Structures are given as structure tokens and as C-alpha cells.
Amino acid sequence: MVDQHEHNASGRRAIRTKKDVSVNPLKHSQPLGAALALLGIDRAMAIHHGAQGCTAFIRTLLTQHFREIVPMQTTALTEVATIIGDDSNLFEAIVNVHKKQTPELVAILTSGVSETRGDDLPGAMVRFRAAHPELAHLPVIPLSTPDFEGSIEDGFAATLTAILQTVPEAGLPVIDGQVNILASSALTGGDIETIREMVEDFGLTPIILPDLSGTLNGAVGNFYTIVENGTKVADIRKVGASMMTISIGRSMETPAKVLESNCAVPYKTFDSVTGLTNTDNFLMLLKSLSGRDVPAKYARRRVQLQDAMLDANFFVSGKSVAMAGEPDHLGMLLPYLSDELGINVTAAVAATDSPLLEELPASSVIIGDLEDFAEAAGGAHLLIGNSHVEHASTHLEKPHYAVGLPVREQLGHFSRSFSGYGGTARLTFDIANIFLAMDDAASHVPPKGTSFGGQS
Amino acid sequence: MARINSDIFEQPGCSTNAAKSDKEKKKGCARPTPGATAGGCAYDGAFIALCPIADAAHLIHGPASCANGWDGRGTRTTKGSMHRTGFTTGVTEHDIIFGGEDKVIGAVERIVRDYAPAAVFVYSTCVTAMIGDDLDIACKTAAEKTGTPVIPVHSPGFVGTKNLGNKLAGEALMQHVIGTAEPAVRSPRDIVVYGEYNIAGELWQVVPELNALSIRLLSSISGDSVYREVARAHRAKAGMVVCSKAMVSLAESMNREYGIPYFEGSFYGIRETSKSIIRLAELLGDPVLVEQAKTYTTMREAATVADLKPYIEKLRGKNVFVYSGGVKSWSMVYQMEELGMNVLGTSTRKSTETDIERLRVKFEAEQKLLMEKGDARKLMGILEDGKADILVAGGRNMYNAMKSRMPFVDVNQERIHGYAGYMGMIELARQLVQALESPIFPLAASKAPWEVA
Numbered sequence: 001m002v003d004q005h006e007h008n009a010s011g012r013r014a015i016r017t018k019k020d021v022s023v024n025p026l027k028h029s030q031p032l033g034a035a036l037a038l039l040g041i042d043r044a045m046a047i048h049h050g051a052q053g054c055t056a057f058i059r060t061l062l063t064q065h066f067r068e069i070v071p072m073q074t075t076a077l078t079e080v081a082t083i084i085g086d087d088s089n090l091f092e093a094i095v096n097v098h099k100k101q102t103p104e105l106v107a108i109l110t111s112g113v114s115e116t117r118g119d120d121l122p123g124a125m126v127r128f129r130a131a132h133p134e135l136a137h138l139p140v141i142p143l144s145t146p147d148f149e150g151s152i153e154d155g156f157a158a159t160l161t162a163i164l165q166t167v168p169e170a171g172l173p174v175i176d177g178q179v180n181i182l183a184s185s186a187l188t189g190g191d192i193e194t195i196r197e198m199v200e201d202f203g204l205t206p207i208i209l210p211d212l213s214g215t216l217n218g219a220v221g222n223f224y225t226i227v228e229n230g231t232k233v234a235d236i237r238k239v240g241a242s243m244m245t246i247s248i249g250r251s252m253e254t255p256a257k258v259l260e261s262n263c264a265v266p267y268k269t270f271d272s273v274t275g276l277t278n279t280d281n282f283l284m285l286l287k288s289l290s291g292r293d294v295p296a297k298y299a300r301r302r303v304q305l306q307d308a309m310l311d312a313n314f315f316v317s318g319k320s321v322a323m324a325g326e327p328d329h330l331g332m333l334l335p336y337l338s339d340e341l342g343i344n345v346t347a348a349v350a351a352t353d354s355p356l357l358e359e360l361p362a363s364s365v366i367i368g369d370l371e372d373f374a375e376a377a378g379g380a381h382l383l384i385g386n387s388h389v390e391h392a393s394t395h396l397e398k399p400h401y402a403v404g405l406p407v408r409e410q411l412g413h414f415s416r417s418f419s420g421y422g423g424t425a426r427l428t429f430d431i432a433n434i435f436l437a438m439d440d441a442a443s444h445v446p447p448k449g450t451s452f453g454g455q456s
Numbered sequence: 457m458a459r460i461n462s463d464i465f466e467q468p469g470c471s472t473n474a475a476k477s478d479k480e481k482k483k484g485c486a487r488p489t490p491g492a493t494a495g496g497c498a499y500d501g502a503f504i505a506l507c508p509i510a511d512a513a514h515l516i517h518g519p520a521s522c523a524n525g526w527d528g529r530g531t532r533t534t535k536g537s538m539h540r541t542g543f544t545t546g547v548t549e550h551d552i553i554f555g556g557e558d559k560v561i562g563a564v565e566r567i568v569r570d571y572a573p574a575a576v577f578v579y580s581t582c583v584t585a586m587i588g589d590d591l592d593i594a595c596k597t598a599a600e601k602t603g604t605p606v607i608p609v610h611s612p613g614f615v616g617t618k619n620l621g622n623k624l625a626g627e628a629l630m631q632h633v634i635g636t637a638e639p640a641v642r643s644p645r646d647i648v649v650y651g652e653y654n655i656a657g658e659l660w661q662v663v664p665e666l667n668a669l670s671i672r673l674l675s676s677i678s679g680d681s682v683y684r685e686v687a688r689a690h691r692a693k694a695g696m697v698v699c700s701k702a703m704v705s706l707a708e709s710m711n712r713e714y715g716i717p718y719f720e721g722s723f724y725g726i727r728e729t730s731k732s733i734i735r736l737a738e739l740l741g742d743p744v745l746v747e748q749a750k751t752y753t754t755m756r757e758a759a760t761v762a763d764l765k766p767y768i769e770k771l772r773g774k775n776v777f778v779y780s781g782g783v784k785s786w787s788m789v790y791q792m793e794e795l796g797m798n799v800l801g802t803s804t805r806k807s808t809e810t811d812i813e814r815l816r817v818k819f820e821a822e823q824k825l826l827m828e829k830g831d832a833r834k835l836m837g838i839l840e841d842g843k844a845d846i847l848v849a850g851g852r853n854m855y856n857a858m859k860s861r862m863p864f865v866d867v868n869q870e871r872i873h874g875y876a877g878y879m880g881m882i883e884l885a886r887q888l889v890q891a892l893e894s895p896i897f898p899l900a901a902s903k904a905p906w907e908v909a
Binding site: 019020021022023024025027028029030031032047050051052053054056057058060061063064067068069073074075076077078079081082089090092093094095096097100111112113116117146147148149151220221222223224388391 | 488489490491492495496497498499500515518519520521522523524525526527528540541542543544545546547548549552559562563565566567581582583586587612613614615616617618836855859860861
């Protein structure tokens with residue numbers, strides 16, 4: 001049902017579908033990505049500059065996914081406020097949030113309303129500083145997160161880039177053992193825990209930005225109205241003193257570059273820490289950064305992953321998958337499934353554009369929606385993607401492996417790790433078990449047209 | 457900008473408005489506070505009021521943020537799955553400059569061609585209202601081109617709250633849908649129910665009771681419905697507004713236009729269910745039916761009370777706090793009391809003045825807490841003083857409640873258990889007992905042994 005394919009003039013292989021209507025959207029808005037990034041920073045507050053409903057949908061979606069409180073605020077633009085177009089709602093919102101929640105960092109996110117109105121957010125910030133000298137200590141970061149383009153990872157990366165442009169102090173002496181980890185929106189809380197453990201096992205001190213493994217991973221037992229337990233703003237101030245920035249997920253490369261040019265911190269990008277080779281490389285980097293040997297437990301876990309891969313071999317060989325998701329997420333799972341498990345990837349559908357799409361090991365790569373996915377995924381044995389992929393799964397009568405955002409139909413998804421040897425082994429078992437069940441069921445059905453004679 | 461019928465703000469049937477002084481009426485609805493506001497917008501309200509119409513396509517004319525919530529509702533249906541398919545024009549900067557009307561027409565043509573819906577509802581949003589898209593013209597053109605009803609819903613988020621959005625949805629139905637189809641058979645016992653969205657199948661818990669009295673649900677607006685059923689609603693003989701705030705203005709218009717009498721009622725609780733059934737019978741104007749309804753409800757009440765007995769033994773005297781809103785704020789209080797529980801208090805989020813008045817009268821006599829807003833912080837305080845045995849909570853704030861680590865029953869819109877009618881009472885009692893007896897809550901609230909002095 002794809003109306004028209006438009007090949008990019010530069011001869012790219014990722015195809016963007018062009019149609020008047022998006023059916024079963026895969027992409028989410030940039031403000032959602034920005035809000036998500038801010039949920040991983042201790043005492044940060046996202047203020048959406050828009051109508052009050054702009055946060056309602058985001059809150060509902062994130063609450064359904066994380067099953068946690070997701071604090072965020074809005075400037076509550078009304079029809080009248082939209083026409084008048086002055087700064088009063090914006091300033092009032094910042095002052096009210098400061099009064100009620102005592103944040104350590106505030107970010108202003110533009111919405112469709114403020115973008116269409118053409119608000120001059122940087123100018124408004126200058127006027128805010130003049131009008132409210134008593135809040136001079138509070139970082140207030142204006143973010144341009146237009147609704148009209150991009151998806152979660154764009155808004156998420158833009159937020160980190162803006163924070164790293166403004167908050168870190170330059171010219172700090174290097175602190176031995178301190179390492180920055182920029183964690184993509186496609187990582188779960190479980191992934192972040194795994195990565196933290198690996199870094200700490202080498203005696204290194206990670207500053208993980210943002211750290212969604214705190215607030216959104218069930219780690220706050222009390223009631224809260226502002227993020228608790230994420231990356232400390234004080235730690236963000238000193239990221240310039242780190243030995244290195246390791247960005248995990250391709251979209252994290254841009255913020256890493258900002259830090260390199262502003263604070264001279266070198267960086268290295270990993271598309272993921274999923275898979276044997278990626279984990280090997282990650283551990284070797286930590287070894288060279290720390291000068292310490294790889295702890296013995298990783299040798300044991302590596303053998304366990306190798307064993308998992310061998311066990312899986314019988315069931316994954318000859319199989320194919322199709323996946324829909326954010327580019328970072330496609331780049332985390334598909335290279336492992338394809339290059340290390342030998343599964344054929346028939347189609348990858350991305351919510352938004354990324355240079356990564358050119359490198360994906362998939363027969364076809366589309367930037368589109370879940371209607372495009374249902375169309376392209378027909379030949380695959382297994383569909384991978386968020387809860388909305390369930391529609392295609394039902395329609396095509398193919399199993400669905402839920403990853404991404406939102407995942408509503410299972411508990412604990414966000415605490416699952418897909419990283420390191422252990423996380424990769426778990427992923428391997430999950431996928432292989434689906435194929436095992438499929439093969440087993442098929443083996444009980446005689447081939448069509450076979451005659452067995454018989455005595456009756 | 458958005459064209460909104462000013463009548464909406466002057467509904468005599470709007471209990472909020474009716475309760476206001478002339479001065480307050482002029483002020484209109486309360487302005488939301490920047491930086492201290494939660495909750496949906498008018499578009500949200502319009503969308504949730506109509507999206508249960510399961511054989512229609514629901515096209516969101518707006519940018520990605522407005523489409524973030526597609527297929528996110530707990531509404532249940534037997535009648536199709538079109539409403540769970542997300543359609544959006546995905547407005548871009550190009551559309552903002554050149555206008556999005558052609559895109560709407562193109563989108564509708566495409567949807568009709570590939571998905572063949574019974575109708576297409578097109579929702580305007582803040583951005584498309586700001587750029588001045590003429591949704592009426594676009595929908596009219598699209599309808600002519602496709603031969604399918606295409607209904608404009610003027611619901612830009614910034615015009616107001618979710619409740620206003622519900623009203624705008626009702627307005628769209630009144631202008632474009634209701635009266636365009638006729639029922640194959642008509643009956644003097646045909647009714648219309650407004651504002652019941654069949655969340656967790658609650659409409660299904662009630663319809664069998666109506667059918668037992670040969671009362672036919674001619675139209676449900678809009679839980680478990682299809683377009684044709686909504687379009688024939690003008691032939692109903694009586695109406696009931698279930699979610700008291702949402703659809704009163706539509707019920708009022710239906711009364712004015714088609715002479716369909718209505719009342720505001722609830723199916724939460726044994727007494728309330730019986731009262732609603734009898735009231736429907738009365739509005740249908742058939743004395744025989746009224747007698748039948750009285751006999752029937754008496755019988756059902758007795759049967760329900762008998763079924764509830766083992767649960768009530770366990771629930772009697774337990775202290776409960778109801779942290780909900782709207783019509784539930786008072787109707788669930790009655791439910792808890794019927795289960796023998798002691799209600800410590802309730803919140804009145806999204807409740808109308810009438811809702812609140814009902815509670816005020818009741819609570820003043822009993823010195824209970826009426827929490828004006830969904831103030832989660834205050835709730836935590838109430839729970840920490842240790843008087844409550846169990847909490848009943850819903851809405852987006854349900855995880856606030858969860859942090860209290862206390863026995864807890866979910867009445868959120870995404871819940872999976874229905875609590876309506878006589879059947880729902882038994883389900884509610886079962887859930888309450890299960891929560892009270894669960895070993896999880898005390899363990900979840902326990903401190904690590906090394907933290908205990």
C-alpha cells in the first residue's frame with residue numbers, strides 16, 4: 001500500500017515513503033525524546049512550551065511504558081495566550097516550577113504551537129534572565145524540538161547536545177579514571193546497569209548521561225514530583241575532566257563531538273554493546289583506559305554466550321526477521337542478529353533518518369510507518385518492534401518480539417539488559433526460543449500431499 | 457482560528473456552568489496555571505470521546521505530538537478494529553506554509569481506498585487551527601470525492617480542557633452524524649447512552665440487565681459502537697449520561713432537537729445501578745416497564761448481595777481512600793459503602809459542581825476529607841498517617857499512589873477489570889479482597905533488615 005517511493009538524490013539506499021497519510025505511526029515526536037532525556041537527570045524538569053495537552057500524550061505513553069511517575073510541565077498555552085504571544089506564560093511556568101519543585105536544571109521544549117507561532121526562545125531567555133536575576137543560578141536550556149520532523153532519538157540527542165554546550169565547565173584538569181558514557185534513548189535501564197557494572201569492574205568512575213536506570217527503573221521507592229536519582233547536575237559540570245567519552249548508540253556521536261570541541265575530551269562511539277564482538281571491543285577499550293586486566297568473570301560469561309550461540313544455531317539458521325524502530329535501536333540489534341547469528345534481515349523500517357541506515361545489514365531499509373512495515377515484513381519469520389507491531393503480527397500471523405517504545409504488554413521490559421555477554425545471551429535465547437517453538441509446531445504437521453498408506 | 461459554537465459555553469445542562477454565578481460564567485472555564493498543570497487538552501477529549509466508534513477511521517490532522525497517543529485507550533469493542541489504527545496527516549513545515557487542506561483530502565481518499573471505513577472523523581489540532589486550514593471545506597470536498605461521510609471535529613488543544621473536547625465531539629456528532637441513519641426496526645424501549653466508553657468492558661456488564669427488561673441500547677455514544685448506530689441515535693426514546701461531565705451538552709442538544717429526555721446517572725454501585733435502570737424505565741414513559749424494572753432490580757440486588765456476602769465479611773470496617781475523579785469521585789464512594797467499607801475521603805479532580813455538591817452534603821455530616829484537586833503530595837500525607845487500609849486510585853497519577861506501597865485497586869482508564877453494574881460490584885469486591893490479602897504490599901513497604909535500628 002506504499003503509494004510512492006522516493007529515492008534520495010544522493011543515491012542512498014534508505015527509502016523514504018511519501019504519502020498524505022501516515023498509518024500506524026512509528027515515529028514519536030521530538031519533544032517526547034527530549035522529555036525522556038531529561039527524565040535521566042537528577043532534579044531536571046522539562047517544560048513543554050505549548051498547550052497543556054502536549055505533555056498529556058507524552059506522559060500517558062511514557063507512564064504506560066515505564067509504569068512509573070514521569071514528571072514534566074507545560075506553559076499551558078491557551079488560545080488567547082497563543083494569539084497574544086508574549087513571554088508571560090513561559091516565565092510564569094519557570095517561576096512556578098522553581099517554587100514547587102526546586103529543580104537544578106530546567107529545559108524549555110518547543111512544541112508545534114510555539115514553533116508555528118515562531119517564538120524566539122533564545123531571545124525570551126535573555127529577557128527572562130533580565131526579569132528574574134534571583135534565578136541566575138538555575139540553568140534554563142532552550143531547546144528547539146519541532147514536532148514536524150525527527151523522532152525520539154533526534155529530540156533526545158538534541159537535548160544532550162544543548163546541555164553539553166552549556167553546563168560543563170571548560171579547562172578542568174583530567175581526573176584519572178573518570179569516563180563519560182553517553183547513553184542512547186534506545187538503551188533500557190537494564191542496559192545501563194550492565195554498562196555501569198562493566199566500567200566499574202575496571203576501577204573506572206563512569207558519569208552516565210542521561211541515567212534512566214534510576215528514576216524510571218523502579219529505583220525510587222518514594223513519591224516524587226521531580227526526577228530523582230539520575231545524572232547529577234554537579235557531575236555534568238565536570239564531564240570536561242573525563243579521560244574519554246564513550247557514546248553508545250549512533251545518535252550519541254553529535255553530543256560527544258560537542259564535548260570534544262568544547263572540553264577536549266576524546267570520544268569513541270559504539271553502536272551498541274550487544275553481540276560478542278562489540279562486547280569484546282568494549283572490554284578491550286576499558287582495559288586500555290584503566291590499565292587493568294579484564295576481570296575473570298567476563299571470560300566465564302563470554303564462554304556462556306558462545307554456548308548460547310551454539311545452542312541457538314539449530315533454530316536461527318535459515319530464519320529471517322524484520323524490525324521497526326528508531327535508527328539507534330536498529331543499529332543495536334540487527335548487526336548482531338545478522339552478522340553474528342546469521343539471521344537474514346528482510347526489512348528494517350526506521351522512524352527517522354540517520355547515517356546509520358546506510359550501513360544496516362538488511363535487504364531493504366525504509367524510513368516510514370508501520371503500514372510500510374507490514375508491507376515490507378511479509379517474508380520474515382519474526383517481527384521485532386514496539387507494542388504497535390502487534391497489529392502487523394496479528395495481520396500477518398507472525399510472532400512478535402517486543403522491543404522499543406512503547407512496550408506495554410509486558411512487565412519488566414525496561415529492566416531487561418540486551419548488553420554485554422549476559423544480555424546478548426538472553427536476547428539469543430529469546431529469539432531462538434521463538435524459532436524453536438515455530439519449528440517444533442511445524443514438525444508435528446505432515447507435509448502436504450503425503451500419503452501414509454495405513455491399515456484402515 | 458477554530459470555529460466553535462458559542463452555545464457550548466452556555467449549556468443550561470452543563471452542571472459546572474449552571475452552578476456558577478453570572479460573573480463566574482463570564483470568566484469562562486478556569487485558566488490553566490503555567491508550570492503547574494497536568495491533564496489533557498480539548499483535542500485529547502474530542503478524540504477519546506469518538507475513537508471508540510470502531511468502524512470509522514480517526515484521522516489526526518496535526519504534527520507528531522498529537523499522534524503520540526494512538527491506540528492508547530482501554531476501550532473495548534466487538535465491532536471492528538479501525539479505531540485502533542493510527543491515521544495522521546503528520547503536518548510538516550511545508551504544510552504550515554502552504555496549508556494542509558489538500559493533504560486532508562488526499563489522506564481521506566487514501567484511507568477510503570485502502571481501508572474502506574464507514575466514515576472518517578478528522579480532528580483539527582492547535583497547529584492546523586493556527587495556520588487557518590478550512591477543515592469544513594476540506595472534509596466536504598473529501599466526502600464528495602469518496603462518497604463516504606467525512607466529519608470535521610474542531611478540537612484544537614489550546615481551546616480548553618479534555619471536558620471541552622468531549623463537548624466539541626458531541627457538537628460534531630450533532631451537526632454531522634446524528635439523524636443521518638434510521639434504525640431498521642424501532643421500539644418504544646430504545647435508549648441512547650452518552651459518555652460510556654466501554655473501558656475494560658463496563659458497558660458489557662450493564663447491557664444484559666437492560667436487555668432483560670427488553671430495553672434496547674439503540675445507540676451508545678460511543679463505547680462498543682459503529683457509525684451507523686451513532687447516526688440513528690435521534691430515534692431513541694430516552695437517554696442517560698454516564699460520565700456526568702463529558703456529554704451533557706450533547707444530551708441537552710438531543711433533548712432540544714429531538715425531544716429525547718435524559719438524566720445523569722451512574723452504573724457504579726448496586727443502588728445506583730438500580731436507580732439508573734428504574735429512571736430509564738420512567739423516562740421511557742411506560743408504567744408497566746417501571747413496575748418490571750422495580751421487580752427486576754429488587755431481584756438482582758438480592759442476588760448480588762448474596763454473592764457479595766463472603767467478600768463483605770472481609771471488607772467490613774476497612775478504611776478506604778478513593779483517589780479518582782469525575783463521576784467516580786462520588787459513585788465509587790457509594791460502591792465502597794455498599795461493600796461495608798469506611799470511606800476516609802475522596803478527591804474531586806475533574807468533577808462537576810454537582811458531583812462535588814453531592815459529596816459535600818454527604819461528607820460534611822460525616823466529617824470526611826474532600827480533596828479539591830489531585831494533590832498527590834497531600835494524598836501521600838493522608839496515607840502516611842496510617843489510617844487507610846486500602847487505596848482506590850486511577851488516572852495518570854496511579855503510579856503516584858503505587859509509591860505509597862499500600863494495598864491498592866486500579867480504576868484507571870487502562871485497567872483490565874470492569875466495575876460497572878451488579879456484575880462489576882462483585883468484580884470490584886473480589887479485587888479489593890485480593891489486594892487486602894496480598895502478601896506483596898507489606899513486603900514492598902518493608903525496610904531492609906540492616907536499615908532497621
